[in-house]
Amino acid sequence: MPSIVKPVARHPSLQKNELGLTIRDYEGSMSTLCAGCGHDSITAAIIRALWEIAMPPHMLAKMSGIGCSSKTPAYFASGAHGFNSAHGRMPAITTGAAAANRDITYIGVSGDGDSLSIGLGHMCHAIRRNVRMVYIIENNGVYGLTKGQFSASADVGSKSKRGEANQVLPIDPVTLALSIGASFVARGFSGDKERLVPILKAAFAHRGLALVDVISPCVTFNDHSGSTKSYLYTRQNELKAAEADFVPLQTEIVAAIREQGVTAVTMHDGSIVRFRSVPQEYDPTDRQKVMNYLLEKQGSGEIVTGLLFVDETISSLHEQNNTSETPLSQVPYGELCPGALELEQLQHEFK
Amino acid sequence: MHQHSRTGVNDFAVKLANVNGTGSASANGLLMQAIFRMGIPVSGKNLFPSNIQGLPTWYEIRVNKNRYTARALEYDLMVAMNAQTYARDIREVRSGGYVLYDSSWPLERSLWRDDVNFLPIPLAEMCNSRFHDARERTLMKNISYAGALVAFLGIDMQIVEGLLAEKFAGKKTLRESNRDALRIGYEYAVKHFACPLPFHLERMDANRDKILIDGNTAAALGCLYAGATVAAWYPITPSTSVMDAFRRFCEKYRRDPDTGRNNYLILQAEDELAAVGMVIGACWNGARAFTATSGPGISLMNELLGLAYYSEIPAVLIDVQRVGPSTGMPTRTQQADLMECAYASHGDTKHILLFPANPAECFEFAVKSFDLAERFQTPVIMLSDLDIGMNDWVVPQLTWDDSYRPDRGRILSEADLQKLPAFYRYSNEDENHVTPRTLPGVHAKGAYVTRGSGHNKLGGYTEAPEEYQQVLDRLARKQKAAANAVPSPKISSGRNAIGVVTIGGCDPAVREALDLLAERGIDADYMRICGFPFHKSIEEFLYAHDICFIVEQNRDAQLRSLLVLETCVPKDRLRSVLVYGGFPLSARSVVDSITRQLPV
Numbered sequence: 001m002p003s004i005v006k007p008v009a010r011h012p013s014l015q016k017n018e019l020g021l022t023i024r025d026y027e028g029s030m031s032t033l034c035a036g037c038g039h040d041s042i043t044a045a046i047i048r049a050l051w052e053i054a055m056p057p058h059m060l061a062k063m064s065g066i067g068c069s070s071k072t073p074a075y076f077a078s079g080a081h082g083f084n085s086a087h088g089r090m091p092a093i094t095t096g097a098a099a100a101n102r103d104i105t106y107i108g109v110s111g112d113g114d115s116l117s118i119g120l121g122h123m124c125h126a127i128r129r130n131v132r133m134v135y136i137i138e139n140n141g142v143y144g145l146t147k148g149q150f151s152a153s154a155d156v157g158s159k160s161k162r163g164e165a166n167q168v169l170p171i172d173p174v175t176l177a178l179s180i181g182a183s184f185v186a187r188g189f190s191g192d193k194e195r196l197v198p199i200l201k202a203a204f205a206h207r208g209l210a211l212v213d214v215i216s217p218c219v220t221f222n223d224h225s226g227s228t229k230s231y232l233y234t235r236q237n238e239l240k241a242a243e244a245d246f247v248p249l250q251t252e253i254v255a256a257i258r259e260q261g262v263t264a265v266t267m268h269d270g271s272i273v274r275f276r277s278v279p280q281e282y283d284p285t286d287r288q289k290v291m292n293y294l295l296e297k298q299g300s301g302e303i304v305t306g307l308l309f310v311d312e313t314i315s316s317l318h319e320q321n322n323t324s325e326t327p328l329s330q331v332p333y334g335e336l337c338p339g340a341l342e343l344e345q346l347q348h349e350f351k
Numbered sequence: 352m353h354q355h356s357r358t359g360v361n362d363f364a365v366k367l368a369n370v371n372g373t374g375s376a377s378a379n380g381l382l383m384q385a386i387f388r389m390g391i392p393v394s395g396k397n398l399f400p401s402n403i404q405g406l407p408t409w410y411e412i413r414v415n416k417n418r419y420t421a422r423a424l425e426y427d428l429m430v431a432m433n434a435q436t437y438a439r440d441i442r443e444v445r446s447g448g449y450v451l452y453d454s455s456w457p458l459e460r461s462l463w464r465d466d467v468n469f470l471p472i473p474l475a476e477m478c479n480s481r482f483h484d485a486r487e488r489t490l491m492k493n494i495s496y497a498g499a500l501v502a503f504l505g506i507d508m509q510i511v512e513g514l515l516a517e518k519f520a521g522k523k524t525l526r527e528s529n530r531d532a533l534r535i536g537y538e539y540a541v542k543h544f545a546c547p548l549p550f551h552l553e554r555m556d557a558n559r560d561k562i563l564i565d566g567n568t569a570a571a572l573g574c575l576y577a578g579a580t581v582a583a584w585y586p587i588t589p590s591t592s593v594m595d596a597f598r599r600f601c602e603k604y605r606r607d608p609d610t611g612r613n614n615y616l617i618l619q620a621e622d623e624l625a626a627v628g629m630v631i632g633a634c635w636n637g638a639r640a641f642t643a644t645s646g647p648g649i650s651l652m653n654e655l656l657g658l659a660y661y662s663e664i665p666a667v668l669i670d671v672q673r674v675g676p677s678t679g680m681p682t683r684t685q686q687a688d689l690m691e692c693a694y695a696s697h698g699d700t701k702h703i704l705l706f707p708a709n710p711a712e713c714f715e716f717a718v719k720s721f722d723l724a725e726r727f728q729t730p731v732i733m734l735s736d737l738d739i740g741m742n743d744w745v746v747p748q749l750t751w752d753d754s755y756r757p758d759r760g761r762i763l764s765e766a767d768l769q770k771l772p773a774f775y776r777y778s779n780e781d782e783n784h785v786t787p788r789t790l791p792g793v794h795a796k797g798a799y800v801t802r803g804s805g806h807n808k809l810g811g812y813t814e815a816p817e818e819y820q821q822v823l824d825r826l827a828r829k830q831k832a833a834a835n836a837v838p839s840p841k842i843s844s845g846r847n848a849i850g851v852v853t854i855g856g857c858d859p860a861v862r863e864a865l866d867l868l869a870e871r872g873i874d875a876d877y878m879r880i881c882g883f884p885f886h887k888s889i890e891e892f893l894y895a896h897d898i899c900f901i902v903e904q905n906r907d908a909q910l911r912s913l914l915v916l917e918t919c920v921p922k923d924r925l926r927s928v929l930v931y932g933g934f935p936l937s938a939r940s941v942v943d944s945i946t947r948q949l950p951v
């Protein structure tokens with residue numbers, strides 16, 4: 001057991017969701033991360049989102065790689081299976097898990113080291129396959145768990161705790177994902193839970209891979225004035241492009257208040273995500289325009305947050321493969337084995 | 352005395368020298384299949400280059416009425432169709448043997464040998480006058496030498512034409528071109544030479560209830576019958592045809608007739624790290640999943656094999672071995688992944704391995720692999736090799752017992768979980784030291800975090816030495832128990848002082864070698880090891896013999912090393928017979944090595 005005991009994140013409200021569960025039912029074991037770590041705030045947002053969408057905990061699978069970020073699935077939804085796997089391999093393992101059981105909801109929690117260096121290939125290919133999952137990158141610009149080396153998302157000129165400046169160009173998961181055909185891309189900030197929760201809820205409603213890059217300052221190794229992934233820097237340079245209002249199917253009518261500049265996107269499960277666009281003409285369904293907008297803002301050092309892109313028409317892994325509705329892990333053996341007689345007949349080919 | 356009576360009826364070897372990519376494979380396959388249908392024991396070895404077009408390639412056919420079908424090293428007939436390799440091909444024919452060559456071009460005098468018989472046939476010339484398209488001319492030249500062999504070897508023409516009719520059913524023009532090409536060669540041979548040659552074929556009835564199949568196809572069938580639904584792979588020779596065959600069978604048998612939906616999913620992964628990751632993810636979620644790969648892929652899979660071992664997740668891997676190290680010789684055979692697979696991954700790891708010796712066992716052991724993986728909640732690697740996987744072997748027809756039910760091992764159901772006060776993943780071990788697992792989506796009570804980091808018997812994270820060791824020690828006990836569940840060794844013992852021990856595809860060559868040694872008055876007992884961890888009968892066999900020759904296809908005596916590591920047998924009792932150049936083993940290599948090492 002870790003030597004430092006910290007309180008479990010507690011939420012005052014004990015209100016019940018549709019399943020009769022309180023938010024506490026979505027909590028996990030006590031966090032062992034540093035006090036003030038952005039990752040813990042993301043955990044709190046995930047808990048909130050799961051509670052709000054009334055996710056049955058046992059129908060959720062929490063997948064992760066290795067890193068401080070990858071430890072966090074233990075800190076939420078203790079009623080869900082978790083798989084804290086190996087560094088960078090989470091997307092591959094989740095792809096296999098999703099192949100076996102399409103009825104489970106998958107949330108993958110990764111870090112910028114986990115996803116943008118050692119596991120970059122797996123992440124890209126999971127995006128290409130459009131595996132139905134919520135894919136969170138808890139992005140702090142460093143390798144937290146190995147004590148502060150630059151990660152592939154560190155910006156040029158960004159300073160490490162020891163003062164050295166990063167020289168190599170960063171990989172931006174958002175524009176990378178867009179360029180390889182991602183069907184859902186969002187960015188949030190761990191320090192802004194109010195906006196992160198609706199993004200996560202929209203991600204859970206998405207039919208394919210929903211990539212959510214969350215800037216999540218590492219208070220121990222990367223929250224100083226020279227860092228571009230610090231609380232201060234992010235707050236000052238954040239530009240909210242598209243806020244998502246998540247409206248679940250059940251309350252659609254009540255909440256369907258018409259607003260100026262709102263783009264409503266119907267998700268696969270019938271729920272509607274409404275983008276309150278800043279600027280007015282922001283269209284989260286036009287990949288080209290989104291890309292141009294993001295690159296432009298990136299050039300001027302602004303971090304665009306919000307639900308940035310969504311396309312509900314791209315086929316998912318199971319659609320591409322025309323897989324049976326019944327999860328493959330549950331197809332009765334009798335339907336899988338052709339039997340003795342057929343074995344005899346098919347061997348005519350080998351005579 | 353078969354070595355001496357060779358060159359007789361149903362006892363000879365033919366080698367066909369071709370250029371890769373010219374379509375010779377179909378002509379050679381046709382000959383093999385025709386001989387098989389004549390009821391005669393036969394084997395075909397494809398000695399091909401890692402190349403798509405242009406390099407030399409050979410195909411060897413050995414016919415033997417006594418069922419000795421390991422690779423022969425002496426050829427009665429050479430079909431020399433590749434001018435680039437004339438010199439060495441002609442050199443390889445035994446004295447008194449024959450060389451068939453394309454006499455459209457003269458054979459250089461320097462290649463002439465007085466002690467062999469030349470069979471010149473102007474194949475290109477004849478084909479060029481009958482066929483007009485350049486591609487067709489090349490392809491049909493192959494069929495025309497097959498036609499000549501039909502005459503020289505006394506192959507049943509009706510059978511050959513029947514095969515062509517089956518192959519080109521509904522493709523009349525193709526069938527006719529093939530038949531014409533066949534006749535061109537056949538008629539020329541009959542007209543110009545005494546046919547058949549002194550060694551030739553006569554119908555037998557040895558292949559009733561037998562099939563001609565390669566190990567990769569048979570392994571894929573095993574996966575189909577075992578109920579595998581998820582497969583993930585990254586293309587690599589010589590394992591690719593496992594997935595090709597699995598896909599073909601799935602398309603036929605795994606499409607739901609009512610919904611048209613697929614009861615399988617094949618993932619072509621981005622690399623082998625992902626392929627094994629996908630298999631582990633799918634098995635963790637309760638599907639039967641597998642990957643097929645070769646040595647380089649196993650190297651990449653090492654990290655996650657350790658994860659599956661330590662967190663106790665089933666996984667099935669088929670390793671069709673090829674020549675290493677590194678890229679090595681991708682189209683040549685070896686048994687050099689034993690050590691790597693036995694202990695793949697860092698830390699104290701050990702894996703269950705199965706060693707099929709032929710395609711029939713590829714089928715049987717593939718099914719067994721899934722049962723063992725789920726029973727013991729651990730990766731199982733089936734080690735085949737290129738010789739078994741890609742060559743056609745005559746084996747008993749595959750059979751299936753409809754009462755078979757997959758052994759899913761210990762998985763708690765919803766009802767089981769409801770009854771339990773609490774679930775702890777690594778507690779409550781059974782006689783095999785296996786603890787029950789739970790699957791996502793069943794019941795919140797079964798939830799836990801699967802992790803490759805230190806964990807205690809409750810499934811919780813730990814860094815406490817005793818808690819960590821407790822789990823690790825149980826894993827060691829579990830592996831010991833698995834020794835009794837893997838296929839036991841095949842032993843034939845006459846209480847001789849010498850033992851010969853081998854593994855996998857060496858089997859036919861070693862058994863032939865034992866008979867040849869017996870003819871020379873050297874009697875030895877035989878053991879073929881089929882699984883790892885080693886069953887105790889393996890150690891007993893080793894102890895029961897003064898010396899044992901361990902025959903294997905690698906440089907470093909990897910099987911012998913495993914025996915030294917995993918049994919208490921004194922090292923000096925174990926001698927090595929090592930053949931690792933990349934071609935399938937032949938009896939002569941075994942006999943020569945053993946006789947050299949025995950005191951005279």
Ligand SMILES: Cc1ncc(C[n+]2csc(CCOP(=O)(O)OP(=O)(O)O)c2C)c(N)n1
Binds near residue numbers: 066067087113143146
């Ligand atoms: C194969 C392998 N190489 C290296 C490591 C060491 N390692 C553990 S976590 C980590 C980096 C984690 O960085 P990131 O994913 O950004 O997570 P963070 O801790 O920053 O949340 C590394 C390099 C490992 N666990 N496995």
Ligand code: SF4
Binds near residue numbers: 037039069144219
């Ligand atoms: S090292 Fe950084 S990322 Fe890791 S727990 Fe501490 S603050 Fe969070």
Ligand SMILES: [Mg+2]
Binds near residue numbers: 113139144
């Ligand atoms: Mg990081």
